Amino acid sequence: MTSSPFQLAMQRLLRNRVAVLGGVLLALIALGCVLLPPLLELDPNLTQPALRNQPPSAKFLFGTDNLGRDLVARVLVGGRTSLLVGLAATTVSVLVGVAYGAVAGFYGGKIDEAMMRLVDFMYGLPYMFLVILIMLMFSETARGDMLPVFLALGLVQWLTMARIVRGQVLALRRQEFVLAAELLGVSDARLLIRHVLPNVFGVIMVYATLMVPSVIILESFLSFLGLGVALSWGQLVSDGIAVINPVRSYWWILFWPSLFLGITLISLNFLGDGLRDVLDPKGKT
Amino acid sequence: MSEELLCIRDLSVTFTTRERSVRAVDKVSFDVRPGEVVGLVGESGCGKSVTSLSILGLHEQPAGRVTGSIRLGERELVGASPSRLREVRGNRVSMIFQDPLTSLNPYLRVEEQLAEVLELHLGLRGPKARARMLEILSQVGIPGEERLRAYPHQLSGGMRQRICIAMALLCNPELLIADEPTTMLDVTIQAQILELLRTLQRERKMSILFITHDLGVVSEICDRVIVMYAGRIVEQARTAELLQTPWHPYTEALLQSTPCVDVPGGGSLHPIGGLPPRLSTEKLEECAFVPRCPRAREGCKHGEPALESAADERLRRCIVPVAEMLSVRP
Numbered sequence: 001m002t003s004s005p006f007q008l009a010m011q012r013l014l015r016n017r018v019a020v021l022g023g024v025l026l027a028l029i030a031l032g033c034v035l036l037p038p039l040l041e042l043d044p045n046l047t048q049p050a051l052r053n054q055p056p057s058a059k060f061l062f063g064t065d066n067l068g069r070d071l072v073a074r075v076l077v078g079g080r081t082s083l084l085v086g087l088a089a090t091t092v093s094v095l096v097g098v099a100y101g102a103v104a105g106f107y108g109g110k111i112d113e114a115m116m117r118l119v120d121f122m123y124g125l126p127y128m129f130l131v132i133l134i135m136l137m138f139s140e141t142a143r144g145d146m147l148p149v150f151l152a153l154g155l156v157q158w159l160t161m162a163r164i165v166r167g168q169v170l171a172l173r174r175q176e177f178v179l180a181a182e183l184l185g186v187s188d189a190r191l192l193i194r195h196v197l198p199n200v201f202g203v204i205m206v207y208a209t210l211m212v213p214s215v216i217i218l219e220s221f222l223s224f225l226g227l228g229v230a231l232s233w234g235q236l237v238s239d240g241i242a243v244i245n246p247v248r249s250y251w252w253i254l255f256w257p258s259l260f261l262g263i264t265l266i267s268l269n270f271l272g273d274g275l276r277d278v279l280d281p282k283g284k285t
Numbered sequence: 286m287s288e289e290l291l292c293i294r295d296l297s298v299t300f301t302t303r304e305r306s307v308r309a310v311d312k313v314s315f316d317v318r319p320g321e322v323v324g325l326v327g328e329s330g331c332g333k334s335v336t337s338l339s340i341l342g343l344h345e346q347p348a349g350r351v352t353g354s355i356r357l358g359e360r361e362l363v364g365a366s367p368s369r370l371r372e373v374r375g376n377r378v379s380m381i382f383q384d385p386l387t388s389l390n391p392y393l394r395v396e397e398q399l400a401e402v403l404e405l406h407l408g409l410r411g412p413k414a415r416a417r418m419l420e421i422l423s424q425v426g427i428p429g430e431e432r433l434r435a436y437p438h439q440l441s442g443g444m445r446q447r448i449c450i451a452m453a454l455l456c457n458p459e460l461l462i463a464d465e466p467t468t469m470l471d472v473t474i475q476a477q478i479l480e481l482l483r484t485l486q487r488e489r490k491m492s493i494l495f496i497t498h499d500l501g502v503v504s505e506i507c508d509r510v511i512v513m514y515a516g517r518i519v520e521q522a523r524t525a526e527l528l529q530t531p532w533h534p535y536t537e538a539l540l541q542s543t544p545c546v547d548v549p550g551g552g553s554l555h556p557i558g559g560l561p562p563r564l565s566t567e568k569l570e571e572c573a574f575v576p577r578c579p580r581a582r583e584g585c586k587h588g589e590p591a592l593e594s595a596a597d598e599r600l601r602r603c604i605v606p607v608a609e610m611l612s613v614r615p
Contacts, residue, residue: 004436005391176388183341184375184402184452194401198392 009202009278019274022267029264033079042073044231053243053250063252066243074236075256081232082261085149085219086212092154093215094208097161098197104162105169106192116166119159127156131218135227146230149222153215164207168200202279209272213265220261233261290459290492291317291340296353296363298335299566306566309335311516312353317460320490322483324507324524326497326539330561332516333496337462339363340494341378342370357460376406379453383465385445389437395448396433399455406456417455425451425481443474447481454485461486464496479505500543504528509598512536515562515573518592521600532601532610534580572603580605 003011013019036042048068056063062071104115131152138148172178173196181195220234228235240254298310310332317323325333339351342362355362357377362370382388390398399418403409409417418433425447437445446466453461463482467475483506486493495507503510503524510527512520512535520533531537541555559577569589575581584604592602601607 004394005438176382176384177390179343180380180382180388180449180452181390181401182374183343183380185371185373185405186375186401187371194393195390199390201392 006201012278013274016274016277018270019277022270022274025263026267026271029079029260029267030083033076033083037073037076037080042070042076044069044073044077046070046073053253055250056252062256063250065239065253066250071236071252071256074231075233075260078232078236078257079260079264081146081230082216082219082234082264085146085153085232086216088146088150089153089157089215089219090208090211092150093158093161093211094204096154097158098165098200098204100158101162101165101167102169102192102197102200105166106173106188106196108170108173112166112170116163119162123159128221130156131222132227135222149219149228153218157211157215161204161207161211164203165200168203169196172196172199202275206272206276206279209268209275213268213272216261216265216268233257237261288318289316290319290321290358291494292354292356293336293340294354294356296336296339296351296355298332298339299350299352301350307564308566309349309516309564310339313513313516313518314353315511315518315521317492317494319459319492320486322486322493322495322506322508324495324497324503324510325513326500326503326510327513328498328539328561331513333498333513334464336513337380337464337494337496340462341374341380342367375402375453375458376456377458378460378462379456379458380462380464381446381449381453381466384469385442385449386437386469388449389445391437393436394433395435395437395440398448399433399452402452402455418451421451421455422448424454424485426477427451442470443477446470446474446478450478450481450485454489457489458491460492460494462494462496465498467502468497468499475502482506500528500540512539516564517573517602518600519574519602521598523598526599530611532595532599532607533603534578534605534610535574537610538577538579580610 037044046069048064051060051064051068053066054060054064054068060070060072062075064070065074100115100119104112134152134155135148138151169192178191178195181191186195216233219228219232220237222228223232223234224238226238236257237254240250240257243250243253293316294314296310296313297308300307300309313332313336315323325336327333335349339349340355340357340362342351342365351363353363357373360369360373362373365373389395396415396418399421400410400414403414403417407417415433419430422428422432427444427447432440432444437448440448450466461482466482467478470478479502482493485491493506495503497503507524510522510524511518512527512533514535520527520531520536522532527536528540531540535557538555538557542557544554557577562573562576571586572578572581572589575585578585582605590602590604592600595601595607
């Protein structure tokens, strides 16, 4: 009978066709990447020297690469890595960014000033350089482990989230319902968690959704540079570029991972834009 | 002395920004007795809201500096620790705000907002808490359980203000601070809310500190009125006396700028010319109202007049003789 403002926003989101399309495509790709490889017993690393550089056919839908590996298997398994990195690094940055920004915005004054100057300082650092440094630092101890990637990407992405949350919390802090709750004797922690943060939730969700594609791109870029740790779309695109030459182009090796990467990024952006439209604080009536 | 519920002495609130300091409230002293409704009147920026917020220790720290004394019963509130203030807030002193649209959390159902207070101060939960919520809602004129499950956006402005009042009264506070609770409501709802506050106040023998700039509202609900100008008290009197025979030119000017349907011929309105003074922390060389005062004279420019007792329960800060205020129109 009664819907919360959040439920109302979700109902409006379902009426946005582009956002729904983005959501459906994303779900299909994610499900495919997670479920298909074990179901079809696909092995992305099985080399078949006799079947190198095969164009797409009934047997190999996407063709094979220069070592005779099935590109369907490689694209799907690579997608797992890309999506996982996107989600995990975003989670890290949301947790750090929201906590940091919320505290700064809630207490304001000198605390806010000091905390935000640190963010400004970190903004000033060349973040790619920072990521590469972190990755190199961990590369000796944890080769092939994906945790350093999550951390490295998450730790450079939280800055924007912290700024956004801090601004929102700062404004909400002086809202009358927060004052009213404070006047009724509610403690700081409870005030922040129960009264302030739920009202920032929409904004957090929008930016988290838009952060996932940027993290995926970053990871792809790292892989492209040869700094990735596992098979991912970025790595596949890099492989594909390597075999493009004027004499003979095996276009499918580059095409399929690029297509999947592109669809995923566009879908996430559609979904994020749709969310922003329905959750924007100014659009709320 | 101990008969007063709230006792404010020499309260000053200073805000310091990078550029300058502003004393928003300057040596304000007044009392609120048990069961009394006191009106705090003045134009925007005169320090009414700042005064009320300091009672609950609610200032943007560390920008606002509060000095003086605010005693609630036997308890001193200026400089009290946050945890001691939390014991008082919502429990012995509650507050309702101007805008009922923004004083409720849009993401919480009515019952969740009410339950929080009950659990915090009375430790009530479950069916007991629910019974108390239904009781208080029926007292503020919102019958029926389905309103408990509503979100604020599903309620009208008047109903939201009733919810705010219910929330403020859950723990039977001794003092309710009402910061322009009717300003954002239309006139009919305004009358209903005033009537409701009056009834609840009589039933509970609760004190209300009523902040407003509407003298019509004052005449309906307040026992006693305090008029503030530029962070200072300029006049204090029983409501009827103040409205009939203002003894300060500012109060007089306020009354003349208020529309009144009771006066035959409608009575013409006289706005107060000029602007309130820029506040600073320096001592005043002259009466703060001089630039806008129709009764200003040479003597007004030599130092600020003191707040003096003019009659029983009457204080005024003006050098113009009372007899002249009564006989000569400005």
